[in-house]
Amino acid sequence: MSRLRVGLLANPTAAQGTAHRMGRQVGHLLRLAGISVVDVSGPTAAVARARAEEVRDSLTALVVVGGDGTVSLGAEIVAGTPVRLGIVAAGGGNDFARSLGLAINDPESSTRALLHALSRPVVTVDxxxxxxxxxxxxxxxxxxxxxxxxxxxxxxxxxxxxxxxxxxxxxxxxxxxxxxxxxxxxxxxxxxxxxxxxxxxxxxxxxxxxxxxxxxxxxxxxxxxxxxxxxxxxxxxxxxxxxxxxxxxxxxxxxxxxxxxxxxxxxxxxxxxxxxxxxxxxxxxxxxxxxxxxxxxGAVRLLAEPAPDAAVVLEDAR
Structure with missing residues (x-):
């Protein structure tokens, strides 16, 4: 079993429940890859935040599944910490994911990208x-x-x-x-x-x-x-x-x-x-x-490998 531990936070209401279903798929795929996954999703953002903050210090990354609002919630949870923020775009607008060139509404491609990014240099963003x-x-x-x-x-x-x-x-x-x-x-x-x-x-x-x-x-x-x-x-x-x-x-x-x-x-x-x-x-x-x-x-460390035209700071992977 991998020593990597990833938190999974899926928005239960984003895109009429699509994010919740995609979250279950992503969690399954990460576990198949040998990653330890702890589901911190909750019925409200406040509950999910509390669950994520409780285990945050034990996580390598927090993967959020939803739209831009869910991404910003994840950013608030991990900002200023070593925990990396992974994004699975499954909301209405998905504009931050689009700006990074990430896959939209594609749990398999998103999971492959997350797994690849785990071994790549850390991306830091403002x-x-x-x-x-x-x-x-x-x-x-x-x-x-x-x-x-x-x-x-x-x-x-x-x-x-x-x-x-x-x-x-x-x-x-x-x-x-x-x-x-x-x-x-x-x-x-x-x-x-x-x-x-x-x-x-x-x-x-x-x-x-x-x-x-x-x-x-x-x-x-x-x-x-x-x-x-x-x-x-x-x-x-x-x-x-x-x-x-x-x-x-x-x-x-x-x-x-x-x-x-x-x-x-x-x-x-x-x-x-x-x-x-x-x-x-x-x-x-x-x-x-x-x-x-x-x-x-540089407040947030992303678990992502943005498209070549998305200029970002890279650090050594840890």
Whole structure:
């Protein structure tokens, strides 16, 4: 029997139960390969977190099976520890897995990749720490992909409340939000600098730069450079925004005058009026604005071998 011990955390509700079924397959395949597997899945994220944290110090890796929200839960559990995070993409968007070039909804290919990565150099990636500055001040969460703060956050909220398939839900949410949307009046403090004001349509703080089931908001984003990318779309109306979306999927929008992308390490952000707006990160609801988000360089060690064009830091395998 291998001395390697892997925790397995499958989201029981992701993709209408697909993640739960895939988790059982992955666990079976890992055991056939001689890996000791402890299932830490639970009926809720809180239960799964508690189970994983209880055995974390005995694990070589924690394998999460689900979508982007499950990946960020795994990141919160292992960040800053030697435990590596394995990803089996089985959710609705799977954008962080897509950014790494990982297999989607394929338990056999995913397991082969996990087993191969166990003998390969460790991949380290940055994380985003999100801290509430207003209501619930001090509450902290982590994300690996992106923090959505504008029209993109409103679409995420509406899509999460719909019952149709993910692609239909997201498209429908975009069209419904567009009907009454007007740019939001933000204030920003970038890297501790002076407060500035901007009326923005889309505002996202990006690590992977990909969200919305394949939208390449920041196509050149790196997940290992100790920086985040602040993407702001301003000065566009509803019709222009609708025409912009296909270009975002292709990643050809970055040269437009309405698009501003800049590297940052920390962002504090709020609204200039009393409207409540909740940030979304990796597809999940997070803190209400105002909030502070900052990069945590090299916070998570991945059990993965990303595609050649996904530049990441490699360490000696341990």
């Amino acid at each position: 994380a985003i720490e999100i801290t509430a500055a207003g209501h619930g001040a001090g509450h902290r969460s982590l994300a690996l992909g992106n923090v959505n703060l504008g029209f993109d956050a409103l679409v995420n909220a509406r899509a999460n409340g719909a019952r149709a398939g993910h692609t239909i839900r997201y498209t429908s949410a975009v069209l419904r939000e567009l009907r009454a949307f007007t740019p939001l009046p933000f204030w920003l403090e970038i890297d501790g600098g002076e407060r500035i004001e901007v009326d923005a349509t889309v505002l996202a703080l990006c690590n992977s730069g990909m969200f919305g089931r394949g939208m390449r908001m920041v196509p050149d984003a790196r997940i290992d450079d100790g920086k985040l990318e602040l993407a702001i779309v301003s000065g566009v109306g509803r019709a222009q925004l609708l025409r912009l979306l296909p270009r975002v999927f292709a990643g050809t929008h970055t040269s437009l005058a309405a698009v501003d992308i800049r590297p940052v390490e920390q962002l504090t952000i709020g609204l200039r009026h009393g409207r409540g707006l909740r940030a979304y990160a990796d597809g999940e609801a997070r803190a209400l604005l105002p909030l502070t988000a900052r990069v945590l360089p």
